[in-house]
Amino acid sequence: MTSQRRIELDVRNLLMSDFRASLVNDNIRELAVCLEGPKDSLYEGGVWKIHVEIPDQYPYKSPSIGFETKIFHPNIDEQSGSVCLDVINQTWSPMFTMIHIFETFIPQLLNYPNASDPLNGDASSLYLNNRKLYEEKVKSYVQKYANRSEVLHKFNVEMGLDDVEGGELRAGSRNTYSEMDPDDDMSSIDNNINEKENIPEQRINNKAFSPLKEVTSHTINIAADSDSDIDMDL
Secondary structure (H helix, E strand, O other), rough: OHHHHHHHHHHHHHHOOOOOEEEEEOEEEEEEEEEEOOOOOOOOEEEEEEEEEOOOOOOOOOOOOOOOOOOOEOOOOOOEEEEEEEHHHHOOOOOOOHHHHHHHHHHHHOOOOOOOOOOOOHHHHHHHOOOHHHHHHHHHHHHHHOOOHHHHHHHHHHOOOOOOOHOOOOOOOOOOOOOOOOOOHHHHHOOOOOOOOOOOOOOEOOEOOOOOOOOOOOEEEEEEEOOEEOOOOO
């Protein structure tokens, strides 16, 4: 499978997933995605618009990810929205997909900040020295900037999508990429990638997980810690 074909496949899968996503200016290499705050976290109830740019070398080079909605987090720059996350920036594998980013990698980062390697010094300092004030500020940012109905309405207007009634996020994308073969699936990933390749255990801020067990299956096992697996359906 060529790089272009893999881009088309992964974009199609993201657009057809439960995430509200859209191509930007009909460019298959540029997307906007709405992300819910993880349940039982400080970010629960908020929604963030995230900008995605896919390089020509994908999947061998990771996508560029940036928060367009303001967020208070030690590893996310408040002004630019840049994300400091090793699994995206340094230890990315061609076995990973964009679904991994939004279902696992970013939610894990929100749940487990790494204050020792910050992009937001103020957030890092509060996290380390005054956890109560840190939690209060995170929640205030969620209320002020990540209001569900406001973010979704703005997203829908900007992307030309049908507006969401009742603040529901998981309404699916109104954009599709029609040139894909509907019979394509993860079993057709580039033959240059060995199905039996041993992917090193990844860690998101000291939380270990095994991102991919079987490339030919639609179910990917993600370990939330070193001794437990969670089934994730693509």
